Amino acid sequence: RKQLNPGESDIIFLKLDEPVLSHIGDHWIGRLPTPMITVGGGVILDKLEHFPRKKEISKYDYLKDRLDSNLEMLIKSELKKEIIASKKLFLPLVNFSVKAVNNQVEQLISKNEIEEYDGYIFLADQFELYRKNIIDKIKEFLQDKSHLNGILYEQIVEILPVKEEKIKIIISYMTANGILLKTGDKFNLSGVDIKLKDAVKQAHEKLMAILTEEKFTPPAITKLVSEVKQSKEAIRFMIDTKQVYKCGSEFLFLTEYWNEIAAFIKNSLTAKDHFTVADLKDKFELSRKYTIPILEETDRIGLTKRNGDVRVKGDKFEN
8 A cells, every 4th residue: 555544554664764762562653843743653563674675565464463462473473474583582672571471482382382492482383384395395306316315404595495594493403303314414304215326226235245344454445436336426325324434534434343443442441541553453453554544533533632652532532
């Protein structure tokens, strides 16, 4: 509408020349300075970052829920707008007390109308729609790409029309609740099987056979890549799915064998105050070709720390 006649009411957007201190829910009166004429008045419904463009008006439908100055509807409308909000910093500029807002939020949580996660709150029904949207987008992205083991976080950001900081919380929630599985730097839907292309599948089977047979003395990665076709993609898949552990830049160990090495080092340092190259060599019958890269890797991850010619407990030994 371009005009409001006397006695009519509607939601209007005002762009002021100067800032005004006010709260959501405060009443206002607009007057012309000369001659002194009252133009109208109303209730402040929100403070906006920018003046809305005509094509954006539908984004502000939540304002209709604020017309009766009801605290419950104010809370719900704010979450409708923000999608996700910090519980601690929720609705600071309203004409209700912090205690009243917090009490009402707790009531809505108890009625399962609002969910809470990691210090954030959101409308249960609306959040469910966003979860479904993410699931549908991931399914669409991975359609005919079943050999891929997921979608990158950056790709999720690109396909969803939501601010990145909101997506980060949604993804965290879905991962924590088992809706999404994170493997390496990728996300996939829980229960979705990953299928490898035939050539990559064959490479995967060959690599697994080699690493199973060699156990603690695997061939160098460069040798695996040169001797097994399609091995690069297979190796990437094996690392992402944690089937193997990459030791530095030189070797891949099957995860169970790497865990056995790490457990031996940790148990040894629990029993005594230092660990030597000879300890590792004697236990697994390894040459320096393997012992040095292994201990350099345990130094890197904080399990051990070099102290002269021996290793002692690293900064992350207890993790």
